[in-house]
Amino acid sequence: MTAMKAAVxxxxxxxxxxxxxxxxxxxxxxxxxxxVRQASRExxxxxxxxxxxxxxxxxxxxxxxxxxxxxxxxxxxLDLSKLPTAAKHSTKPLVIAQTSIFQSVMDLxxxxxxxxxxxxxxxxxxxxxxxxxxxxxAVMRKFxxxxxxxxxxxxxxxxxxxxxxxxxxxxxKAGPDELITTHGATExxxxxxxxxxxxxxLVAVETPTYFGILHLIRDLGLRAIEVPxxxxxxxxxxxxxxxxxxxxxxxxxxxxxxxxxxxxxxxxESKKRLAKLSESHGFAIIEDDVYGELSHxxxxxxxxxxxxxxxxxxxxxxxxxxxxxxxxxxxPGIYQQEVKRLKTIQCPWNATLxxxxxxxxxxxxxxDRHLRRIRQLYALQCARTRQAVIQxxxxxxxxxxxxxxxxxxxxxxxxxxxxxxxxxxxxKGISLVPGTLFSPSGGLKNCFRLSCGFAFGPRTLDxxxxxxxxxxxx
Amino acid sequence: MTAMKAAVxxxxxxxxxxxxxxxxxxxxxxxxxxxVRQASRExxxxxxxxxxxxxxxxxxxxxxxxxxxxxxxxxxxLDLSKLPTAAKHSTKPLVIAQTSIFQSVMDLxxxxxxxxxxxxxxxxxxxxxxxxxxxxxAVMRKFxxxxxxxxxxxxxxxxxxxxxxxxxxxxxKAGPDELITTHGATExxxxxxxxxxxxxxLVAVETPTYFGILHLIRDLGLRAIEVPxxxxxxxxxxxxxxxxxxxxxxxxxxxxxxxxxxxxxxxxESKKRLAKLSESHGFAIIEDDVYGELSHxxxxxxxxxxxxxxxxxxxxxxxxxxxxxxxxxxxPGIYQQEVKRLKTIQCPWNATLxxxxxxxxxxxxxxDRHLRRIRQLYALQCARTRQAVIQxxxxxxxxxxxxxxxxxxxxxxxxxxxxxxxxxxxxKGISLVPGTLFSPSGGLKNCFRLSCGFAFGPRTLDxxxxxxxxxxxx
Numbered sequence: 045m046t047a048m049k050a051a052v053x054x055x056x057x058x059x060x061x062x063x064x065x066x067x068x069x070x071x072x073x074x075x076x077x078x079x080v081r082q083a084s085r086e087x088x089x090x091x092x093x094x095x096x097x098x099x100x101x102x103x104x105x106x107x108x109x110x111x112x113x114x115x116x117x118x119x120x121x122l123d124l125s126k127l128p129t130a131a132k133h134s135t136k137p138l139v140i141a142q143t144s145i146f147q148s149v150m151d152l153x154x155x156x157x158x159x160x161x162x163x164x165x166x167x168x169x170x171x172x173x174x175x176x177x178x179x180x181x182a183v184m185r186k187f188x189x190x191x192x193x194x195x196x197x198x199x200x201x202x203x204x205x206x207x208x209x210x211x212x213x214x215x216x217k218a219g220p221d222e223l224i225t226t227h228g229a230t231e232x233x234x235x236x237x238x239x240x241x242x243x244x245x246l247v248a249v250e251t252p253t254y255f256g257i258l259h260l261i262r263d264l265g266l267r268a269i270e271v272p273x274x275x276x277x278x279x280x281x282x283x284x285x286x287x288x289x290x291x292x293x294x295x296x297x298x299x300x301x302x303x304x305x306x307x308x309x310x311x312x313e314s315k316k317r318l319a320k321l322s323e324s325h326g327f328a329i330i331e332d333d334v335y336g337e338l339s340h341x342x343x344x345x346x347x348x349x350x351x352x353x354x355x356x357x358x359x360x361x362x363x364x365x366x367x368x369x370x371x372x373x374x375x376p377g378i379y380q381q382e383v384k385r386l387k388t389i390q391c392p393w394n395a396t397l398x399x400x401x402x403x404x405x406x407x408x409x410x411x412d413r414h415l416r417r418i419r420q421l422y423a424l425q426c427a428r429t430r431q432a433v434i435q436x437x438x439x440x441x442x443x444x445x446x447x448x449x450x451x452x453x454x455x456x457x458x459x460x461x462x463x464x465x466x467x468x469x470x471x472k473g474i475s476l477v478p479g480t481l482f483s484p485s486g487g488l489k490n491c492f493r494l495s496c497g498f499a500f501g502p503r504t505l506d507x508x509x510x511x512x513x514x515x516x517x518x
Numbered sequence: 519m520t521a522m523k524a525a526v527x528x529x530x531x532x533x534x535x536x537x538x539x540x541x542x543x544x545x546x547x548x549x550x551x552x553x554v555r556q557a558s559r560e561x562x563x564x565x566x567x568x569x570x571x572x573x574x575x576x577x578x579x580x581x582x583x584x585x586x587x588x589x590x591x592x593x594x595x596l597d598l599s600k601l602p603t604a605a606k607h608s609t610k611p612l613v614i615a616q617t618s619i620f621q622s623v624m625d626l627x628x629x630x631x632x633x634x635x636x637x638x639x640x641x642x643x644x645x646x647x648x649x650x651x652x653x654x655x656a657v658m659r660k661f662x663x664x665x666x667x668x669x670x671x672x673x674x675x676x677x678x679x680x681x682x683x684x685x686x687x688x689x690x691k692a693g694p695d696e697l698i699t700t701h702g703a704t705e706x707x708x709x710x711x712x713x714x715x716x717x718x719x720l721v722a723v724e725t726p727t728y729f730g731i732l733h734l735i736r737d738l739g740l741r742a743i744e745v746p747x748x749x750x751x752x753x754x755x756x757x758x759x760x761x762x763x764x765x766x767x768x769x770x771x772x773x774x775x776x777x778x779x780x781x782x783x784x785x786x787e788s789k790k791r792l793a794k795l796s797e798s799h800g801f802a803i804i805e806d807d808v809y810g811e812l813s814h815x816x817x818x819x820x821x822x823x824x825x826x827x828x829x830x831x832x833x834x835x836x837x838x839x840x841x842x843x844x845x846x847x848x849x850p851g852i853y854q855q856e857v858k859r860l861k862t863i864q865c866p867w868n869a870t871l872x873x874x875x876x877x878x879x880x881x882x883x884x885x886d887r888h889l890r891r892i893r894q895l896y897a898l899q900c901a902r903t904r905q906a907v908i909q910x911x912x913x914x915x916x917x918x919x920x921x922x923x924x925x926x927x928x929x930x931x932x933x934x935x936x937x938x939x940x941x942x943x944x945x946k947g948i949s950l951v952p953g954t955l956f957s958p959s960g961g962l963k964n965c966f967r968l969s970c971g972f973a974f975g976p977r978t979l980d981x982x983x984x985x986x987x988x989x990x991x992x
Contacts, residue, residue, distance in 0.1 A: 146862075155670075171666050171667070173665070177655070188642065192842040230866065263863050370868065391701060392730075393702065395842065
């Protein structure tokens, strides 16, 4: 009995010392704890004491036993309450903050010497280059110089027909003459903003959101109003509705499907509410749907346009086929004339060969089969990278669980500085995008984005481990 | 003696009646006059009288005898004084006029159902599609998915290296990292204007000039000041200098080599003067050099940059290789940082495959041989179309004699309305561009442009004859 009494504080003391080491990062997610025998030597306690201490930590969920392997620090349990929270947002109109790190991030995005977590770009495992090479060859033989002429200002009809068929899956019924093809989705978004706003106007944007759109908004002399995004249901329509009561909003830019960087999908109800709001308040919905076809489970969420509203739908094949083709499109709806006018002035022609090759691939190149394959690949790459993050980052980190697309959004404690972190990461040969670029006000300093477009392997795993160590220093 | 006296008024009477018919267009440039025998019957005069009348007309230069063929209405003698005159220009700042016909002209430009005199585009005889197909194939095999990734924001280095070598011919010594590749020259011009001006600024433009630049200027909220172009020496630098005394000019857009639509080349002296003016008055020279390599006699006139000055050089391969690639470039000089910043926001990526194929063609694809071939073709197509114009149009028309490039600029009497003419031509299945589109103030109504990018043949000849008849009705 006396021995038992004396043993209780001993194992409790050991358990609390071990918990302290885990909190301090001596052991972190994924690490194996010293074996019972080893711990007994290290801490100068009996094997029984170690076993009781470990059992106590296991009961508290701090460590886990794996049969025939030992005791481990488990990955944090990531229920929804542990996903990144809807960012704090300003309810006041903002001029988009300029972030000096933007140019450096862009310069590094396509640099192959660094481990590329910055660019949301598909890599060679995703791009069907052999198939595209053979289609390109066939198109050149068939069309000859006709594949190398100026396109008409609205784009090659072959592509517009293929797209109009493809968009049916998203619930969009549009004839080829309602579509205008563009130099990627960036041009589509620029045209949409220009057609629906004038300098000084207010544009509602998700926060966090794709940084490209923020730079376009700033560049056009527009102001932004932030609308938070929630991991479960995308843009928080209640917050937009509240903003509409206070401000005249000219356009609302939204990624309803697999939002970049959150990975959220708006529910049909939210889409419907947003569509109705656009009608009752007379603003344009600029829908950026570049990730719409990249559901991890295969379901294709619909366009907001299915529910009515003043929707301008924008898309591209940069994430699904290949970014280097620069093939995007815009379905301007009631803004058709103005978009066409602007396109004719600004960027009147597209890359002809790209348009013909993509049209052929969509129509007869096995695009659906390709899409099934890359959805699985993206899902796998996201899951593996996410698992590595959980394993190597401090337990305080939260990471999203995207239902589609291929970016991870990581939220660290408030004092974390993602810009310094990015600089440190680049010094270690790893690129990523700091959270500040995703915020109209330059906030979200404690967050960052990792893209999983590149095949997961030892190099990526090492890089995540390095990032985890760097993050642990903050 | 009496007979002789009576004969004098007879042949003179016949000569003046024939001159009247020629003025009225019964016989026009290139037509053969009735034979002496036939005219003798038609006019009920002796063969001697006809012969004397013809000789009198010949002395006046109204008709010409061709050995073993007969008498012809000669093409108008086109010495320099008969080339289109430097357009009357306004010396006041202008907001670019909006011309409603622009969109229709653009829509028709790539329509193959009309005879395409509107688009300044090379046709299948010019585009080396077989060679490009084989290069494309080789590039896809060599680079695989790397040919389909995002380009870096400045463009693929392979292309920038090839261009930096190529530009040596134009007297430009620039390393690959000084160049930024663009989505055609239109993007280059847009970037150049944006980097050097702010809303409300004054931009000097040639008149007449390429309409695309006028739309960009208007779209950016800039004002224009007209500088006339002379057929002999391009932009009239004296006129620019006079304007500089009255106005602060932010930038001057100029096509020094084979100006579109005049075809003129600025002399080295004029280029030097312009360069010096840009230094002394602190404005940017935006050099649009898309026709620079298309000299009909093979000489490559140099860039203004050879002579110093704040030059932004812009070019593309749309006229020399193929427009559908959308490959252009900008050499921003001292505006490098700002141009790069704007490009990263607006159009951060180019068509990757296009860039690699063009780089390979420039480097190792026989580009120089190709260029020799197409220079001859363009020269021939211009000469033939020009000859047909002279033959079929009223004698009052003046047509330029371009030393390079492939557009003809036709000036009709002041009362001519080229917009109505364009509408009539389109109704006959022929496209062209009315002069009003080339003028900042919507002037030049009596002029129009015919592009000779398409192979000359019976269809084009018929179309010119039709246009000549339509023009004759004005």
